[in-house]
Amino acid sequence: MFGNMVSDMMVKPHQSPMFDNPAFYGLDYEQVEFKTSDEVTLRGWLIKGSTDKVIVQSHFGVQCNRAGYCPKGKGIIKPWKSNISFLRQAKYLAENGYSVLMYDLRGHGQSDTGPIPWVTWGPEEAKDVIAAVDYIVARDEYKNANIGLLSICMGAASTTYAYGLDHGLADRPNIKAMIAVQPLLYDYFLDAFGMPSFLRRAGGKVTKDRIGYELGERSFLDDTHKVNVPTLVVQNQNDPWTNLDMVNKYYDGLPCEKDMMWLDIEKNRFAAYDYLGREPEKIMGWFERYL
Template identity: 75%
Template sequence: MFGNMISNMMVKPFQSPLFDDPKNYGLDYEDVEFKARDGVTLRGWLIKSGTDRIVVQSHFGVQCNRAGYCPKGKGFIKPWKEDISFLRQAKYLADHGYSVLMYDLRGHGESDIGTTPWVSWGPEEAKDVVAAVDFVSKHPSYRDAGIGLLSICMGAASTTYAYSLEDGLQNYPNIKAMIAVQPLLYSYFVDAFGMPGFLQRAGSKVTTERLGFDLNTKSFLPCVKDISVPTMVVQNKNDPWTNLDMVNAYFDNLTVEKEMVWLDVEKNRFAAYDYVGRSPEKLMGWFDRLVAPAH
């Protein structure tokens, strides 16, 4: 019983319905859908502004979707008590001439469930990042656009795994830069979360049976060296749910132009997710400098 309960907390899909809409921000957009290489249909918003630069935004996992995070329905103990709308940074980007693709990873929001019907914390979702980049690369309006990747938590893990796939992101020279917000390994999260060992073991046993691999030993760190575009890493130094040595290792393993941004915000992991939308100008200069038209 405990094993199923803990595993459900960590890998059960569709824990967060959409709660926001680009109309609330006066944005020009269209609903879109596209398929990952394994046939899974993904859905999102294509927010339309300039045609020479576009940002592909990949959200964090389990309790999130393309709209962001909403505390409604998250139980008695909520990691953040207000909505975190990712449309805030999309609005900023659109106002500065970027189009933005915001999409739901498999098992989240309005996208279909994956061929593995559980959230994998990045290995399966990597296919979705590739599909999103492929979609905008082939879109008539954006074939010549430079692409920036805004990848948040599990989105950052998925993007990192996507650079190590044989048909992965390294095959898209139109990607010009990435911002990785708080990349996180499952094992460090569970340890930092303070879960008793017997619950960790019970949950891990069920999750390993569900996914076919052990999340405690699966790591994107060996894939970081494959990232081929300038990358900014953003991390709240007061984040109680991670291991800062792991974040430093991620940064150290990058072999491209890079910048480390340490935020000094509230002692809550979600504070950094909130910061991205509240102070986008402090981060998006990375894209302004690097994301130029593909040709």
């Protein structure tokens, strides 16, 4: 029983409702869908700005989707008390001349689940990031566009894994820059979260039965050396759910032009996700340099 409960918390798909819409912000957009290399259908919004620069936004995992975070259905203890709308930074980007592809990773929002019908914290979702980039380049109006990757938490993990794959993101010349927001490895999260060891073992056994391996067996830190575009890493220094040494290892492993932005905000991991939309100009300027 405990094993299923813990595993469900970490890998159960479709845990968050679609609570927002670009129409609420007066944005010109299109509903889109596209397939991954393993034939998973992903769905999203393509918000129309210019055709020469596009941001591909990959959201964080499990309790999120392309719209962001909504506390509805999150139980008594909620990590954040109000909606975090990722359309706020999308609106800012569109107003500054970018198109934005916001899509649901597999098992989230309105996208389908994959052959492994659980959330894997990045290894499987890496295929989704590649598919999103390839979808943009395959459209005639965007085939010559410069692409920026806005990759948040599990989105950052998935993007980094995607750089490590054969014929992965390192082979996509249209990508010019990345912003990686609070990359997080599973084991470091559990350590910081303080989950008792007996619950970790029970949950890990169930998860291994579900996806074929324990989440802690994979690490995107092994793939940082293949990231080949200028990368800004953003991290709340007061985040209680991570290990800042791990974030530094991620940053140190990047061989590309890079910078680190430490935020000094509320002692809550979700505060940085909220900050993206409240202060977008302080972060999105990274894309202005390279796109």
